[in-house]
Amino acid sequence: MDKKTTSRDGTALAYEVTGQGPVVILVSGAMSTGGTVAPLAARLADRCTAVVYDRRGRGASDDTPPYAVAREVEDLAALIDAVGGDAALFGVSSGGALVLRAAASGLPVRRVAVYEVPYADFLQGGAEQEAAYKRALTEALAAGRRGDAVELFLRLAGLGEEMIRGARNSPMWAGMEAVAPSLAYDDAVMGDGLLPRQELAAISVPVLSVAGGASPAWMREASLAVAGTVPQGSHRVLEGQTHMVEPEVLGPVLADYFTA
Incomplete structure (x- = not known):
């Protein structure tokens, strides 16, 4: 990340900008981290100015406790100011939930797009599963058991025990443990894990x-419900895409939408 801006509470945020055209964060x-969506930014760059950033507590960005979802909305406001005051937003998974909450709060954005926000209303036993995850995650992070926190998230995401054991023994595990405290942030962004119908109904873009x-x-049902509620x-x-969507497939769809 080659640029820095400062959020309202003094937290330094690292970001980078590529391409030209309408600004999309x-x-x-x-x-x-921001590096995760960098390949998608590259696919947008010929038609959009794509901004990627490390959310607070990750990568090259700082953190300022205590955490609140409102602080992450302020982070987006700071980024919008830093890139000229006019932007659209795209969020993937729980990042999409953050984008929707930011738009519902009245943050001045032109358009919003999200990919598969995992609202658990449509998963059998989803609400109970989310509540159990929240309790176990809070306990693991309070005890400093970052590895256990990562395991909890990977199970929630549907990985089997053999795959989790493999991840623990892989070179990427240290990096996963490094960002484990931020799992509490995404958990807070997701709230009770259910579709926030009243909040979504307030989005004006x-x-x-x-x-x-x-x-x-x-x-897929959760995604359709988002579109039907705003x-x-x-x-x-x-077609053919999973939660790990391919940038070369998603990129043109987003570029068409954001440049319309």
Whole structure:
């Protein structure tokens, strides 16, 4: 990240800008940094000015306790000011939940797009699963058990025990433990894990909700519900795509939307 800006509470945020055209800020999800969405930014760069950043507590950005979702909304406001005061927002997974909450708060943005925000209303037992995860995550992080916190998230994301053991023994594990405290931030952004219908109904700008055709049915249903709840919602399904969407497939869809 080659640039820095400062949020309202003094937190330094690292970001970088690429391309030309309408400005779009890309917001990553849990266990990720701005580098995670950098390949998508590269796919947008010929038609949009794509901004990627490390959310607070990750990568090259700082952190200022105590955490509140409102601080992350202020982070987005600071980034919008830093890049000229006019921007659209895209968020993936729990980053999409942050983008929707920012838009509902009245943050001045032109358009919003999200990819598969994992609202658990549409997963059988989803509310109970989210509540159990929240309790266990809080306990693990309070005890300093970062590895256990990462495991909890990977299970929530659907990884099997063998894959989790493999991850623990991989070179990437240290980096995952480094950002583990930020799992509490994404958990806070997701709230109770259910679709925030009243909040979404307050969004006054167009919202594109995108899902992968090969993703679980409940995720596709959640994506469709987002589009049906916001006043100016639209919906797209990308055939063959999963929650780990390919930038070369998603990029053109977002570029068309943000330059319309």
